[in-house]
Amino acid sequence: MTSALKEIYEKTGEYEAFYTGGGIQWTTDGGHFLCQCDDIIKVIDVNTLCNTLTIGETADEKDDSDQIYTFQMSHDNQTVVTVHKSGLLKLWDRETGQQQKVWRSGHKGAVAKLAFDANDANIASGGTDGNIRLWDINYHTCTSSLKGAMGVFTVLKYHPDISKQLIFGAADDTKIRSWDSKSGKEDLIYTGHFSKVTSLQFTPDNEYMISSGRDRVLILWKLGESKPIRVLPVYESIEATILMPPSFRIPNFKKKLDTEGIFVACAGEKGIIKIWNIQMSCLMFEQSNSLVSSSTEEGGLAITNLLFNTARNMISVVTADHNIIVHDLQTFTCMKQIIGFTDEILDIIFVGKDESHIVVATNSRDLKYYELGSMDCKLLKGHTDIVLALANFPTRPDMFVSSSKDNTVRLWAQVTNQEIKCFGVGARHTASVGSVFTSQLSDTFFTSVSQDNCLKIWTVPKEFDTVDQKIIPSYTELAHTMDINCVAVSPNDKIIATGSQDKTAKLWNDELALLGVLKGHRRGIWCVRFSPVDQVILTSSADSTLKLWSIADLSCLKTFEGHESSVLKVDFLSKGQQIVSSGADGLLKLWNIKSSECKMSLDNHDGKVWSMVVSKSEEQIITGGSDSKLVTLKDVSAERREKLAKEREEQIIQEQELMNLLHDKKLVKALKLALRMERPFHVLKIVNEVLKFGHEKLTETLKEINNTQKETLLKFAAEWNTNNKNCHAAQLVFNILAPEIISGNLKVPSLSNFIEGALPYTERHFERLTNLLQDLNFISYTVNCMQPHPVKSIDQN
CATH class of the missing domain: 2.130.10.10 (YVTN repeat-like/Quinoprotein amine dehydrogenase)
Known part of the structure; x- marks a missing residue:
């Protein structure tokens, strides 16, 4: 039996980037993330991962975007302020995404940091010029300009206690400065860091603050004292910190150790969260289940931000490759992995018997394992460089192979719907392995090709004793003289x-x-x-x-x-x-x-569309590319064929009904049906049939149809008007409907265009009929002149 040919595929879903780096904030209720994505801010629902709102794009800027440098959301989550490349500050409504105010920053360079005060009445902007400007939100006027710092601001924060009226900032000079936000005078300089300051936290009692830096230390300060109380070495560059709530209980530690003290969670270079009791200089917790790879470069970053949400009691880790990993605070188990930006998608395969999951190779060492329905993702770690290709076994849909720039191939198996493990590693290639393909009739072997110009056949072990077991190729051949791109x-x-x-x-x-x-x-x-x-x-x-x-x-x-x-x-x-x-x-x-x-x-x-995968039933295709x-x-070929067949069936029924109405001389019903079917020829035929009973009959008939049908009739009449044979019917329709158009009872869309189209033909018909009438009158006059006149007889005289 011949398989039905496909005719059309329709797009049913699209999963695209929503966080490309930069600012990111979590709403107080824990329901949404605000993520900086190129020139806009996307509001993402945490549960569905849907982009519910876009902030930062106005109608004027769709063609010429004004790049966003940074943004800040108010404490009440009602407003968002963005800073733009053009030097403008823009105020947006967080609920609707509508722009409310725009004003110039007044800084000599770009604005690097923003901060709202505790009441959300004022906002501070810290620039690359070393100055801080304080703005009244209601009037968007500058109330103070704070000077003293040097370089680009890396930290800017109001003290949470509004009565203190203090604002803190740190720039390239590594000093933390405080100013009086009312008078604008410098209050105190806190000296202790020797490298970039990355974060600042204030304790709930408003007596202390904790700072972190790239100089691998956490520092505890007492407000009002310029020298640090305690300097705690953490042996890695720190990019983000969170002050733990007092009720926090650290996993695997007894209560005695964590009942007192100031607990700070920090993360950065090593890709793991550590919690320190800074007063006791004691490491209380070190994450053992991190899904973030440590930085490959000295001083580089693996984690760029930490976010804490009180309402959900969860911590979010924002990674350098734009992933957001949500952990439960109490147990530190991973609750959700959100992929903000996948970079180039290099390959895709279906996994599982019901093809409910896909594995995606992106421009990353980690594979991404998606559940198709919800697009929930898990990262699969194993390769040490970018994964280039994937292939699954038709006979074992729970098993697949990956290849990478790290010169290895890896064999993976789906343990459960939630878990995939790497069971085998083959490391006999000497260059990037660009493509793999599996046996089609069994799960006993697979093939690979590499930039080392070699083709290899690998034997799959019958049993796996350990994880990451070594796989050895059974055949190797120097296959080509240049890079091998593909194998099948x-x-x-x-x-x-x-x-x-x-x-x-x-x-x-x-x-x-x-x-x-x-x-x-x-x-x-x-x-x-x-x-x-x-x-x-x-x-x-x-x-x-x-x-x-x-x-x-x-x-x-x-x-x-x-x-x-x-x-x-x-x-x-x-x-x-x-x-x-x-x-x-x-x-x-x-x-x-x-x-x-x-x-x-x-x-x-x-x-470029690098990757494409077709489901077994061929009902679904998934594509991925460089975008x-x-x-x-x-x-949707079957649905389309069914729809067309149904339309044809309905059309045949309507045509038969129309013929019956015409046969029975039910002209009004026939006219309505012909107009609904949009059949200009049949409508013309009906109009001519009505005209046999006189012009008045046509006027009465047209009163029976509604305005929508009259609009369709006018459109058809404009078509008839282009032909000399049918212009009489067209002109009569125009004549009957013209009073309704003039009075406004009948509104014709694009009336001027309609008149422009109909007028030249009408003038031509009028001229032709006028000339014809003149010719007829001339002929009549000539005939009359040729008639012999009666002659009077002589007798009559």
């Missing part, structure tokens, strides 16, 4: 195909003996696939073409042209009768092999 295994596991930058594809048997070389592409080959039913192989290339080859005689059977740049991924559909392809031009195309015709072209991406977007597509 035939449906019967007998042939392996490779495609390379050397413009050729090669066929190998299961012991890596060369069977043949496919030559014909003008540039490197990006993807190879075997047909599921025929002895043919499909290749796609950087020369923008797809080629279909015979395995028997290695000849090129067909060439498909249509993409404008490199074709990166291809696959067979409809039992080998169709091809789906994705390219560097951002397009997804569907081809019919028999006719070489492109049936569909979808433009859902803004860059960091995951797009899900659904096959």
